[in-house]
Amino acid sequence: xxxxxxxDFLRRKYVPSRSPSVVAMxxxxxxxxxxxxxxxxxxxxxxxxxxxxxxxxxxxxxxxIFRIVSLHxxxxxxxxxxSEGVARLHLRWNRVRVVDLASLIQDISIAxxxxxxxVPLASSFIRLRRLKLYSSDAAYRSxxxxxxxxxxxxxxxxxxxxxxxxxxxFETFRLFLSLWDTSxxxxxxxxxxxxxxxxxxxxxxxVIIDQANEIMRSYDTANVREHTMLESFELWENMPxxxxxxxxxxxxxxxxxxxxxKALKLHSDPITGQGLASIFVPVLPSSLTNLAISCxxxxxxxxxxxxxxxxxxxxxxxxxxxxxxxxxVINRLQLEHLTLTIRRPWEGHDWExxxxxxxxxxxxxxxxxxxxxxxxxxxxxxxxxxxECNNIRWVTCS
Numbered sequence: 001x002x003x004x005x006x007x008d009f010l011r012r013k014y015v016p017s018r019s020p021s022v023v024a025m026x027x028x029x030x031x032x033x034x035x036x037x038x039x040x041x042x043x044x045x046x047x048x049x050x051x052x053x054x055x056x057x058x059x060x061x062x063x064x065i066f067r068i069v070s071l072h073x074x075x076x077x078x079x080x081x082x083s084e085g086v087a088r089l090h091l092r093w094n095r096v097r098v099v100d101l102a103s104l105i106q107d108i109s110i111a112x113x114x115x116x117x118x119v120p121l122a123s124s125f126i127r128l129r130r131l132k133l134y135s136s137d138a139a140y141r142s143x144x145x146x147x148x149x150x151x152x153x154x155x156x157x158x159x160x161x162x163x164x165x166x167x168x169x170f171e172t173f174r175l176f177l178s179l180w181d182t183s184x185x186x187x188x189x190x191x192x193x194x195x196x197x198x199x200x201x202x203x204x205x206x207v208i209i210d211q212a213n214e215i216m217r218s219y220d221t222a223n224v225r226e227h228t229m230l231e232s233f234e235l236w237e238n239m240p241x242x243x244x245x246x247x248x249x250x251x252x253x254x255x256x257x258x259x260x261x262k263a264l265k266l267h268s269d270p271i272t273g274q275g276l277a278s279i280f281v282p283v284l285p286s287s288l289t290n291l292a293i294s295c296x297x298x299x300x301x302x303x304x305x306x307x308x309x310x311x312x313x314x315x316x317x318x319x320x321x322x323x324x325x326x327x328x329v330i331n332r333l334q335l336e337h338l339t340l341t342i343r344r345p346w347e348g349h350d351w352e353x354x355x356x357x358x359x360x361x362x363x364x365x366x367x368x369x370x371x372x373x374x375x376x377x378x379x380x381x382x383x384x385x386x387x388e389c390n391n392i393r394w395v396t397c398s
Contacts, residue, residue: 111136112143112168116150122157130162131155135169142169148179159186168195173215173244180255183226190256191234193267197241205243205275212247216254224255232263232290237276246276250283258283263290268318284309292316292339305332313337327360339370 105125109132110118118125133151135141143151155163163184170176176197202208233249235242248254258264264284266276277293281303284291289311291304295318304312316339319326330338338361361369 106130108132109134111141112147112151113141115147115154119150119153119157122154125158128158128160130164131160132164132166134165134167142171143175145175145178148175152179152182155184155187156182160184161186162189162191163187164191164193165195166191166193170195170197172199173197173212173241177215177219177248180228181221181223183224183255184228185226187228188231190230190232192245193234193236195239195241197244200241200244202240208240208243209247212244213251216247216251219251219253221253221255228256229260230256230258231260232265233258233261234265234267235276237266237268237294242276246279250279259285259287261285261288264288265290265292265316266294267292268294286310288312290314294318304329306334309333315339317341326357330357330360330364330366335364335366337368337370338366 106127107130108118108125108128112133112135115133131154133143135143154160200208200211202211235245237246249256249258261284264280266280268276277295281293286309288309291309291312291314293316304315306312312333313336315329315333315335315337317326317329318341326340
């Protein structure tokens with residue numbers, strides 16, 4: 001649906017018959033058809049169209065329409081919108097008295113090189129809570145010191161509580177650390193996914209850990225006045241640099257503290273992952289209620305007990321384990337929700353062990369067990385798992 005049709009739709013359906021324009025509407029109504037058009041990305045052209053089309057109901061709908069602002073690659077031109085184009089967008093806001101909408105924006109998804117364009121308006125983003133930073137698709141451009149400084153200014157101005165760093169390429173580990181040279185007291189949730197650090201790209205995890213420890217020993221945090229206390233942390237550990245990030249978070253010089261974590265999610269696969277669960281699990285705080293990890297056959301990652309994690313209620317496991325390892329975890333923890341992803345083609349002689357796990361699940365207090373099947377063969381061989389336990393819900397991965 002084109003905006004010309006939307007304007008006609010508004011005049012035809014939402015404007016009284018004698019009303020000369022949309023402005024004459026007495027009770028502005030937010031049309032769901034418009035909301036479906038503008039859900040994720042709001043670019044400059046859409047903002048201009050909204051200002052012209054919406055008119056009177058713009059005031060009541062602006063919270064939904066301008067919830068996410070995304071500056072991204074222009075698909076038609078094959079180039080990115082430059083700073084001048086963004087500046088014209090800000091001028092347009094001023095001209096139509098829409099600059100106040102900045103105070104209602106709650107989410108911003110923006111490339112590193114565009115972060116500086118929003119710094120002049122940073123003080124106006126009083127309700128901004130979520131910020132996503134990523135590298136552009138053009139030659140996978142890496143953020144430099146200037147872009148990181150602009151992102152830091154944007155993080156400090158409004159009370160941002162959620163930060164996501166995704167699809168980003170950093171030339172050095174020190175450049176990544178420079179983002180944390182200042183305090184972010186309001187930041188509570190951090191997600192790092194699909195990033196690459198050039199000097200932390202060894203095939204051997206021990207080499208990366210040694211290099212990261214050497215850099216962290218000289219990491220200066222004198223400018224950090226207050227530590228960032230995270231409540232949730234998500235890390236995609238199927239990246240060589242994930243081990244370096246783990247060293248950063250657990251090092252005494254790190255300005256980020258995980259002692260108040262309530263949720264830790266290590267998105268990984270037990271076969272291809274970096275095995276970071278064995279690093280994080282021993283230092284998990286007692287405040288943790290939600291844990292998502294991947295476990296290898298060594299079972300070292302499953303050293304979880306209810307005395308050290310009394311509040312743990314939700315556990316997500318991606319496992320390459322026999323049933324005995326899971327039995328030990330279930331017997332030690334008072335869980336409410338368990339999610340299992342099986343990463344192994346089970347053979348027939350394992351069915352009896354899984355039947356024992358089935359009986360254990362039937363007796364325990366877990367309210368819901370989700371079993372995600374990775375392959376059709378796994379689903380067929382795991383069918384006995386639902387014989388005794390009536391709280392198992394099969395979740396088929398698409």
